[in-house]
Amino acid sequence: MSIFNRLKTASRARSDRLKAGDITTPDGRRRARAFMLWYDHEFVRIPWSNLAQVAPGVWRSNQPTHARLARLKDRLGLKTVLFLRGQMLEPPRLFEEESCAELGLDLVIVPLAARNAPERQSLLDLIAAFRRIEKPFLMHCKSGADRASLASAVYLLAIEGAPVSRARRMLSLRFVHLKWTKTGIIDAFLDAYETAQKASGVGFEAWVENTYDAEALQRAFDAKRRGGTA
Structure with missing residues (x-):
């Protein structure tokens, strides 16, 4: 696997980990906010x-x-x-x-x-x-x-x-x-x-x-x- 594909796979895995199914807990909310900011590109939309x-x-x-x-x-x-x-x-x-x-x-x-x-x-x-x-x-x-x-x-x-x-x-x-x-x-x-x-x-x-x-x-x-x- 190329370096590009390894980085892409690692990024996708991290994104999946941050997709919280619950934003009512402190940890779930923290992970969900990180997903929104970086993987959902909210840093552009702000x-x-x-x-x-x-x-x-x-x-x-x-x-x-x-x-x-x-x-x-x-x-x-x-x-x-x-x-x-x-x-x-x-x-x-x-x-x-x-x-x-x-x-x-x-x-x-x-x-x-x-x-x-x-x-x-x-x-x-x-x-x-x-x-x-x-x-x-x-x-x-x-x-x-x-x-x-x-x-x-x-x-x-x-x-x-x-x-x-x-x-x-x-x-x-x-x-x-x-x-x-x-x-x-x-x-x-x-x-x-x-x-x-x-x-x-x-x-x-x-x-x-x-x-x-x-x-x-x-x-x-x-x-x-x-x-x-x-």
């Missing part, structure tokens, strides 16, 4: 946020610290936080639950992926969540770059009835979204809907529910990347 408004009463960002979440509640009148990172019992979710409980905010969890074609059911679950959660709300993933970009685009298309051109603005370097990486699958997803919409006038939600094929999109995207054109 001084920097890519907060932006998506639509009236709808905001997006990277994962906020407790202090930033408190400021957003005061400044925006925040009612709900939409957590896009999944159901994992790890520090990001545990600290988010704690912060929302302390601040009196509703927490809604809808897991999304950023490096694979979005699953149909995940998209429908997201749209359903958008319709039921109370505004103003903040949606976020880890870095606010990809899952938050996808969710913001879906909100504009499904709830606002916005054109794809407007939704596409949610996927940009402004949010550190890099379309030439695997997360370019999100751009391909919007391209696929735009093609279908131009051909038939189909609405976004109807397209997702009845026509969208995640596996076909992923195959086409992977083939394009292998050909060096994506």
Whole structure:
């Protein structure tokens, strides 16, 4: 095994040790805070946020610290936080639950992926969540770059009835979204809907529910990347 691979394996093992399943004990909390700061890159998010408004009463960002979440509640009148990172019992979710409980905010969890074609059911679950959660709300993933970009685009298309051109603005370097990486699958997803919409006038939600094929999109995207054109 190369030195690089040994270091990578050691780092992953240390990260796993710090993923406390309980932040109520002093040792568990200490380890969880270390995980958040270094392995979850909170040291970047403490001084920097890519907060932006998506639509009236709808905001997006990277994962906020407790202090930033408190400021957003005061400044925006925040009612709900939409957590896009999944159901994992790890520090990001545990600290988010704690912060929302302390601040009196509703927490809604809808897991999304950023490096694979979005699953149909995940998209429908997201749209359903958008319709039921109370505004103003903040949606976020880890870095606010990809899952938050996808969710913001879906909100504009499904709830606002916005054109794809407007939704596409949610996927940009402004949010550190890099379309030439695997997360370019999100751009391909919007391209696929735009093609279908131009051909038939189909609405976004109807397209997702009845026509969208995640596996076909992923195959086409992977083939394009292998050909060096994506």
